[in-house]
Amino acid sequence: xxxxxxxxxxxxxxxxxxxxxxxxxxxxxxxxxxxxxxxxxxxxxxxxxxxxxxxxxxxxxxxxxxxxxxxxxxxxxxxxxxxxxxxxxxxxxxxxxxxxxxxxxxxxxxxxxxxxxxxxxxxxxxxxxxxxxxxxxxxxxxxxxxxxxxxxxxxxxxxxxxxxxxxxxxxxxxxxxxxxxxxxxxxxxxxxxxxxxxxxxxxxxxxxxxxxxxxxxxxxxxxxxxxxxxxxxxxxxxxxxxxxxxxxxxxxxxxxxxxxx
Ligand code: PEP
Numbered sequence: 001x002x003x004x005x006x007x008x009x010x011x012x013x014x015x016x017x018x019x020x021x022x023x024x025x026x027x028x029x030x031x032x033x034x035x036x037x038x039x040x041x042x043x044x045x046x047x048x049x050x051x052x053x054x055x056x057x058x059x060x061x062x063x064x065x066x067x068x069x070x071x072x073x074x075x076x077x078x079x080x081x082x083x084x085x086x087x088x089x090x091x092x093x094x095x096x097x098x099x100x101x102x103x104x105x106x107x108x109x110x111x112x113x114x115x116x117x118x119x120x121x122x123x124x125x126x127x128x129x130x131x132x133x134x135x136x137x138x139x140x141x142x143x144x145x146x147x148x149x150x151x152x153x154x155x156x157x158x159x160x161x162x163x164x165x166x167x168x169x170x171x172x173x174x175x176x177x178x179x180x181x182x183x184x185x186x187x188x189x190x191x192x193x194x195x196x197x198x199x200x201x202x203x204x205x206x207x208x209x210x211x212x213x214x215x216x217x218x219x220x221x222x223x224x225x226x227x228x229x230x231x232x233x234x235x236x237x238x239x240x241x242x243x244x245x246x247x248x249x250x251x252x253x254x255x256x257x258x259x260x261x
Contacts, residue, residue, distance in 0.1 A: 013231070013258050016238070071099060103133050136240070
């Protein structure tokens with residue numbers, strides 16, 4: 001890790017797949033195919049995680065024990081245990097084999113009314129359980145059109161990251177809500193502007209060393225065809241991939257498009 005030729009610090013990249021509410025036992029073969037390619041050397045210099053639905057977490061983690069591909073979850077409760085029907089704690093996810101958990105995905109913010117405050121508590125719970133928190137933020141189309149993008153994501157970042165966040169236990173994913181699952185992506189200039197703003201916020205809050213070391217992912221319609229250009233943008237340290245993570249061939253093409261550092 002050190003300053004690259006463009007002056008930005010080069011961090012170990014991370015490509016994370018979010019399967020959302022897709023995937024049955026029969027689909028575990030896709031994850032295994034990804035792992036086989038990684039174990040054979042593809043993407044050896046980057047971190048790769050797949051976050052399947054909770055039902056597949058344990059079997060996938062068992063299949064991948066000691067292998068290259070890591071497993072993550074898509075959400076967690078804030079408490080370690082309790083009377084919370086249907087919820088799963090970060091400790092339970094860790095016991096099932098998760099290394100990371102996505103918190104604050106815009107679909108959870110929209111479907112379940114999750115606030116920044118809850119997202120922050122979930123990230124804190126992830127840290128308590130030893131999981132890496134992948135904290136999602138992003139503006140809506142209306143907010144972008146109103147010129148509020150930088151203010152919105154800066155506010156979300158400040159309110160969604162707990163004091164326990166470090167570069168080792170936290171990754172921030174900038175995901176414009178209007179780009180998720182739509183095939184639309186912001187321009188390279190727009191992504192660069194947002195990521196530069198987030199980087200400066202992180203440095204302001206956590207200091208130069210920690211703030212320049214915390215990885216910033218871009219998410220929203222990352223596909224094999226646009227991955228190389230998105231991943232080449234300054235301060236883009238990887239990607240959070242939804243739809244294109246479901247098929248090994250697509251996901252591996254994105255991994256292959258990711259520069260090592
Ligand atoms: C996501 O679910 O986080 C996501 C970015 O989805 P997609 O890649 O399908 O836009």
